[in-house]
Amino acid sequence: MTTFPYEIHATDGAARTGVLKTSRGDIRTPAFMPVGTAATVKALYMDQVRETGADIILGNTYHLMLRPGAERVKRLGGLHKFSTWKGPMLTDSGGFQVWSLSKLRKMTEEGVKFRSHIDGSEHNLTPERSIEIQADLLGADISMQLDECTPFGCSEAEARTSMELSIRWGQRSKAAFGTRDSQALFGIVQGSVFENLRRESAERLIETGYDGYAIGGLAVGEGFEKMCDVLDFTTPHLPSERPRYLMGVGKPIDLVEAVARGVDMFDCVLPTRSGRHGQAWSDHGPINIKRAEFAEDDSPLNPEIDCPASRDYSKAYLHHLFRSGEYLSAMLLSWHNIAYFQHLTARMRAAIAAGEFEAFRREFRGKWEQGQAEAAERAG
Amino acid sequence: MTTFPYEIHATDGAARTGVLKTSRGDIRTPAFMPVGTAATVKALYMDQVRETGADIILGNTYHLMLRPGAERVKRLGGLHKFSTWKGPMLTDSGGFQVWSLSKLRKMTEEGVKFRSHIDGSEHNLTPERSIEIQADLLGADISMQLDECTPFGCSEAEARTSMELSIRWGQRSKAAFGTRDSQALFGIVQGSVFENLRRESAERLIETGYDGYAIGGLAVGEGFEKMCDVLDFTTPHLPSERPRYLMGVGKPIDLVEAVARGVDMFDCVLPTRSGRHGQAWSDHGPINIKRAEFAEDDSPLNPEIDCPASRDYSKAYLHHLFRSGEYLSAMLLSWHNIAYFQHLTARMRAAIAAGEFEAFRREFRGKWEQGQAEAAERAG
Ligand SMILES: [Zn+2]
Numbered sequence: 001m002t003t004f005p006y007e008i009h010a011t012d013g014a015a016r017t018g019v020l021k022t023s024r025g026d027i028r029t030p031a032f033m034p035v036g037t038a039a040t041v042k043a044l045y046m047d048q049v050r051e052t053g054a055d056i057i058l059g060n061t062y063h064l065m066l067r068p069g070a071e072r073v074k075r076l077g078g079l080h081k082f083s084t085w086k087g088p089m090l091t092d093s094g095g096f097q098v099w100s101l102s103k104l105r106k107m108t109e110e111g112v113k114f115r116s117h118i119d120g121s122e123h124n125l126t127p128e129r130s131i132e133i134q135a136d137l138l139g140a141d142i143s144m145q146l147d148e149c150t151p152f153g154c155s156e157a158e159a160r161t162s163m164e165l166s167i168r169w170g171q172r173s174k175a176a177f178g179t180r181d182s183q184a185l186f187g188i189v190q191g192s193v194f195e196n197l198r199r200e201s202a203e204r205l206i207e208t209g210y211d212g213y214a215i216g217g218l219a220v221g222e223g224f225e226k227m228c229d230v231l232d233f234t235t236p237h238l239p240s241e242r243p244r245y246l247m248g249v250g251k252p253i254d255l256v257e258a259v260a261r262g263v264d265m266f267d268c269v270l271p272t273r274s275g276r277h278g279q280a281w282s283d284h285g286p287i288n289i290k291r292a293e294f295a296e297d298d299s300p301l302n303p304e305i306d307c308p309a310s311r312d313y314s315k316a317y318l319h320h321l322f323r324s325g326e327y328l329s330a331m332l333l334s335w336h337n338i339a340y341f342q343h344l345t346a347r348m349r350a351a352i353a354a355g356e357f358e359a360f361r362r363e364f365r366g367k368w369e370q371g372q373a374e375a376a377e378r379a380g
Numbered sequence: 381m382t383t384f385p386y387e388i389h390a391t392d393g394a395a396r397t398g399v400l401k402t403s404r405g406d407i408r409t410p411a412f413m414p415v416g417t418a419a420t421v422k423a424l425y426m427d428q429v430r431e432t433g434a435d436i437i438l439g440n441t442y443h444l445m446l447r448p449g450a451e452r453v454k455r456l457g458g459l460h461k462f463s464t465w466k467g468p469m470l471t472d473s474g475g476f477q478v479w480s481l482s483k484l485r486k487m488t489e490e491g492v493k494f495r496s497h498i499d500g501s502e503h504n505l506t507p508e509r510s511i512e513i514q515a516d517l518l519g520a521d522i523s524m525q526l527d528e529c530t531p532f533g534c535s536e537a538e539a540r541t542s543m544e545l546s547i548r549w550g551q552r553s554k555a556a557f558g559t560r561d562s563q564a565l566f567g568i569v570q571g572s573v574f575e576n577l578r579r580e581s582a583e584r585l586i587e588t589g590y591d592g593y594a595i596g597g598l599a600v601g602e603g604f605e606k607m608c609d610v611l612d613f614t615t616p617h618l619p620s621e622r623p624r625y626l627m628g629v630g631k632p633i634d635l636v637e638a639v640a641r642g643v644d645m646f647d648c649v650l651p652t653r654s655g656r657h658g659q660a661w662s663d664h665g666p667i668n669i670k671r672a673e674f675a676e677d678d679s680p681l682n683p684e685i686d687c688p689a690s691r692d693y694s695k696a697y698l699h700h701l702f703r704s705g706e707y708l709s710a711m712l713l714s715w716h717n718i719a720y721f722q723h724l725t726a727r728m729r730a731a732i733a734a735g736e737f738e739a740f741r742r743e744f745r746g747k748w749e750q751g752q753a754e755a756a757e758r759a760g
Pocket residue numbers: 219248249250267268269270
């Protein structure tokens with residue numbers, strides 16, 4: 001079960017940096033995966049995504065199975081050819097978005113029946129169908145087991161029932177996946193905020209055996225401190241020699257703190273979603289470009305980032321574009337944000353390699369907290 | 381008054397090809413100017429615009445004076461620096477958009493008072509203020525005189541009154557413009573569909589003397605045949621040694637037929653507007669990418685055009701993007717359309733230079749009419 005070798009080049013405390021080697025190219029870790037929901041990273045060209053330093057992107061099984069349809073993508077040559085993204089691609093199982101977007105869900109041991117939020121059509125997602133879509137039809141380099149995302153706030157008993165269902169779905173996912181030469185399958189740790197459940201989930205996943213281990217059911221409302229707590233007691237139970245992926249996270253500070261706890265991979269819609277809403281990310285937090293103070297600010301967002309969107313356009317221009325409702329506003333801010341997140345992971349990789357991660361983390365937290373204080377002052 | 385030399389390299393019938401030499405670079409004619417309304421060609425990066433072969437873009441005085449404001453653009457270093465477009469730029473006078481977009485217009489001999497369609501603020505546009513905005517504040521390479529766009533369907537008497545006002549506003553525009561080393565001023569022929577008025581307008585503009593001559597008040601509802609008629613009796617009265625610019629036109633067939641009648645320059649929002657609405661232009665007319673037949677069409681829009689948007693993406697992918705409401709749909713279709721229009725002008729320049737324009741025109745008309753017939757068949 002080690003299709004993709006994972007070479008860890010350096011560690012610093014619990015933080016690690018290395019390379020996950022796939023047949024479509026290397027993934028440098030810590031890695032941030034831009035989200036390409038509908039076969040496009042919103043408002044970016046794939047060349048731009050690649051040039052920001054992204055080694056891998058994520059595709060959403062739920063969206064793609066509904067539109068254009070997984071069989072159609074297969075007939076068109078698979079998701080890489082269809083979307084023009086040539087590097088490695090990870091797909092989620094579809095479970096999370098069935099849970100958050102679809103209508104009239106019906107969950108059984110077998111899987112989940114639901115109606116499309118687009119046209120109301122009925123669909124059936126089982127562990128086997130999810131693997132067929134991801135690995136066979138879309139052609140993902142990394143597939144995720146189908147799991148149930150346990151909602152935050154549930155009881156321990158509910159969390160156990162849900163976690164155990166995910167374990168069984170994982171086993172069925174693995175059986176359907178079988179053994180493959182150039183594709184990998186990741187399992188997903190569930191268990192909500194309960195230490196014993198997270199540990200048990202991790203142990204049972206390891207018994208099954210996966211190419212990588214994701215941590216699911218976080219960033220669903222539990223808050224920053226609780227998320228850190230869960231990571232504190234979860235990552236130690238995951239095999240150190242395989243990649244660890246924190247799903248759906250997150251803000252820059254979340255990435256830094258999760259890397260400090262041994263996480264290797266992330267994905268989040270935040271950079272592109274914020275970009276469409278006029279926010280530019282920085283070490284001090286998000287900048288709302290529509291604020292009046294930027295109307296005649298000639299400086300770029302961040303000249304230290306080697307990306308045209310960060311370096312070659314004035315805040316005054318971005319402010320104007322956003323206020324004018326221009327496409328280029330979302331295009332440039334999303335591009336900057338993806339570049340910022342890649343720059344952040346690159347800085348973390350360098351800091352870990354240099355044995356200076358704790359200093360980086362301390363300095364980063366300082367800037368972040370200063371930004372939070374300034375934002376509070378502006379708001380107050 | 382010949383700030384920018386205009387070298388005509390070849391003629392073929394009334395069609396001409398040459399180079400208008402500006403201090404910011406050469407404009408190869410026939411030239412199509414993409415419209416950069418609010419300091420951005422919608423959904424494109426300026427580098428892309430340039431790489432399609434566009435030598436010059438157009439900026440809208442009306443939009444820019446309202447947002448971000450002409451004085452603000454000046455403080456930020458002018459429109460070239462603000463927008464990052466380094467080549468020549470032409471601005472319109474603002475008159476046409478006051479007429480079509482603003483509220484509560486009040487026209488007098490002095491100029492036009494109006495309220496912004498954005499925030500209701502009151503503004504005053506006179507020939508002198510228009511030149512100040514275009515030439516001094518925005519820093520346009522080519523400024524346009526303020527004129528009144530005579531609506532189609534007016535009487536000859538109304539058209540005369542309007543044309544004569546435009547002549548006087550032109551004289552005031554020129555007086556305000558004065559003599560400049562590296563900026564040019566174009567006059568605008570009006571006179572609606574009346575031959576004697578168009579001739580008189582042209583003659584009086586020539587008396588005043590401009591760096592180039594635009595034909596205004598067309599593509600406002602008169603239809604293709606009438607537009608061709610007006611060009612037939614107007615361009616012969618314009619000086620052959622200066623550029624002729626047909627404002628706000630148009631469809632590919634309009635460009636071909638206007639070039640056949642001696643027009644050198646064009647602008648139109650059509651390629652970018654169509655791109656946002658899911659249309660891709662071709663010699664056969666517009667392709668509606670959302671049509672079901674494209675859902676699994678693996679072919680690109682036009683592999684003969686040296687533009688990634690035309691060459692490297694399947695119609696199936698573009699169909700999916702449009703149906704999914706993705707930014708990338710507008711981005712790619714607008715980019716293809718601008719590239720298509722530039723490719724069309726490049727083909728016309730080559731045909732004229734080779735003395736084969738009539739053959740090109742005949743072949744083009746054949747494809748266009750075939751496309752029209754096919755569209756009618758689909759619709760019927
Ligand atoms: Zn997220």
